Amino acid sequence: MNDFLFRLFRNGETRLHELNYLFWECTTRCNLHCRHCGSDCTMGSRDKDMPLEDFLGALDTIPESHRPKGFTVVLTGGEPLLRPDITTIGREIKKRGFGWSMVSNGYFYDEKMHHLLMGAGMGALTISLDGLEDSHDWMRGHAGSFQRTVRAIKTASAQRGLNFDVVTCVNKRNIRELEEIHSTLESLGTPQWRLFTIIPIGRAASDPDMILSKEEMTRLMEFIALKRKNPSGKMVTTFSCEGYLGKWESQVRDTPFFCHAGINIASVLIDGRINACPNIDRDAFSEGNIYSDNFYEVWMNGFKRFRDRDWAKRGICTQCKQFRNCLGGGMHNWHGACEEPLTCHYSLLNAE
Amino acid sequence: MKFFRNILKGAALTTALFVFQACYGTGPDFDPGIEMSFHVVSKQTGEAIPDITIMTRGGSESKWFEVGKTDSQGFAKIYGLDYKHNGIDFKFEGKGVTPKDTLINDFSKNFHEIRL
Numbered sequence: 001m002n003d004f005l006f007r008l009f010r011n012g013e014t015r016l017h018e019l020n021y022l023f024w025e026c027t028t029r030c031n032l033h034c035r036h037c038g039s040d041c042t043m044g045s046r047d048k049d050m051p052l053e054d055f056l057g058a059l060d061t062i063p064e065s066h067r068p069k070g071f072t073v074v075l076t077g078g079e080p081l082l083r084p085d086i087t088t089i090g091r092e093i094k095k096r097g098f099g100w101s102m103v104s105n106g107y108f109y110d111e112k113m114h115h116l117l118m119g120a121g122m123g124a125l126t127i128s129l130d131g132l133e134d135s136h137d138w139m140r141g142h143a144g145s146f147q148r149t150v151r152a153i154k155t156a157s158a159q160r161g162l163n164f165d166v167v168t169c170v171n172k173r174n175i176r177e178l179e180e181i182h183s184t185l186e187s188l189g190t191p192q193w194r195l196f197t198i199i200p201i202g203r204a205a206s207d208p209d210m211i212l213s214k215e216e217m218t219r220l221m222e223f224i225a226l227k228r229k230n231p232s233g234k235m236v237t238t239f240s241c242e243g244y245l246g247k248w249e250s251q252v253r254d255t256p257f258f259c260h261a262g263i264n265i266a267s268v269l270i271d272g273r274i275n276a277c278p279n280i281d282r283d284a285f286s287e288g289n290i291y292s293d294n295f296y297e298v299w300m301n302g303f304k305r306f307r308d309r310d311w312a313k314r315g316i317c318t319q320c321k322q323f324r325n326c327l328g329g330g331m332h333n334w335h336g337a338c339e340e341p342l343t344c345h346y347s348l349l350n351a352e
Numbered sequence: 353m354k355f356f357r358n359i360l361k362g363a364a365l366t367t368a369l370f371v372f373q374a375c376y377g378t379g380p381d382f383d384p385g386i387e388m389s390f391h392v393v394s395k396q397t398g399e400a401i402p403d404i405t406i407m408t409r410g411g412s413e414s415k416w417f418e419v420g421k422t423d424s425q426g427f428a429k430i431y432g433l434d435y436k437h438n439g440i441d442f443k444f445e446g447k448g449v450t451p452k453d454t455l456i457n458d459f460s461k462n463f464h465e466i467r468l
């Protein structure tokens with residue numbers, strides 16, 4: 001699809017703004033302490049888990065006629081498996097006609113857990129793996145977590161019908177391991193591997209090992225493009241949605257860059273705030289709170305800054321010739337006073 | 353606008369356009385799978401039996417794994433993505449009852465009464 005048609009499609013989607021992807025940050029407790037975590041979660045997080053009935057109250061504001069096929073509630077955290085009521089959560093979501101899925105670090109994901117979750121209707125799953133054994137355990141701040149994650153990946157990969165993928169946050173350390181991670185994942189039967197880079201927020205902001213240079217970013221693009229062009233097995237390798245990539249767009253993804261935040265994606269955050277992806281600046285972009293507002297009314301009538309991105313013509317984006325394709329990159333890239341995006345892959349890849 | 357969208361959605365080549373996932377999110381759950389409802393009652397009295405563990409076989413060694421439990425009224429809903437491909441063996445067990453295995457392969461019927 002050429003750029004013009006794609007922009008037409010994107011504008012149409014924006015005007016329709018059909019909600020079909022809803023994150024619920026059901027806990028901020030986490031058993032690990034990852035270097036790249038944007039949430040600053042801890043095992044003893046100061047935020048209490050949101051009670052299920054509070055979230056269901058928000059979900060129930062969505063009229064039945066506005067629950068399209070494929071509408072997915074994505075449980076995220078923290079680590080969702082720390083919630084003892086995880087299967088009740090899944091069943092209640094299913095009962096209302098939505099699909100549900102989960103993002104997990106895989107630590108507690110054994111065969112027993114897998115069957116409980118499948119029985120409760122889980123339809124998609126993402127598990128993060130951040131390198132070979134040493135790198136993964138270093139990144140996760142926990143020896144032994146690699147083995148647990150591999151067990152989880154093997155179990156989930158064997159499940160017919162589950163929309164499962166593995167994500168890897170690429171950093172200066174694990175970029176040297178991509179080839180071996182690829183073979184490891186293929187040998188485990190992983191259907192899809194998605195790579196992304198770090199946004200310099202949370203713990204990652206002050207960690208020099210996390211941010212890729214121009215050469216490393218180019219190497220990453222070349223690696224993904226090659227794996228897509230000459231796959232060695234069934235596994236699909238792809239780059240995540242995070243930013244506009246210019247000439248690499250068609251080589252590393254299935255569809256051109258399109259930040260769906262606030263257009264199809266919303267979130268209910270741990271404290272009830274209504275936003276889009278959970279990695280978006282909560283203070284700058286929250287649109288309401290389920291404890292004081294009707295969730296679906298906020299979806300329908302709020303989110304103006306998400307649906308009209310002209311405000312993003314600032315800082316380096318002001319004069320950018322790619323603005324109409326990129327619209328200032330992902331919403332997660334605008335923080336604080338929003339004077340400039342935190343990163344721009346296009347500029348990095350094309351730097352002199 | 354919806355018309356244009358439906359045309360695009362209908363064209364197999366462009367279906368991928370509608371399948372997106374946020375950086376930290378999962379892919380969409382497009383397959384609602386099969387939903388099975390069970391009501392577990394006593395063979396002798398006909399009364400509902402709560403807290404019965406429902407299991408299916410799984411894993412490389414085909415062991416029994418719990419997939420749900422009956423509620424206080426003896427009801428349970430179990431979901432499965434691959435049920436339509438295979439007949440599925442369910443096992444029901446709980447305190448004071450003789451466990452029972454049942455093979456279900458008629459998925460046109462999604463309500464099953466189980467007498468223990």
Ligand code: SF4
Pocket residue numbers: 244316317320321322323326327328329341343344345346347
């Ligand atoms: S400068 Fe801004 S609009 Fe241009 S490619 Fe970078 S993020 Fe996108």
Ligand code: SF4
Pocket residue numbers: 241242243258259260261265277279280329330331332333373374375376
């Ligand atoms: S905000 Fe970021 S993670 Fe969310 S859809 Fe946009 S680019 Fe993707």
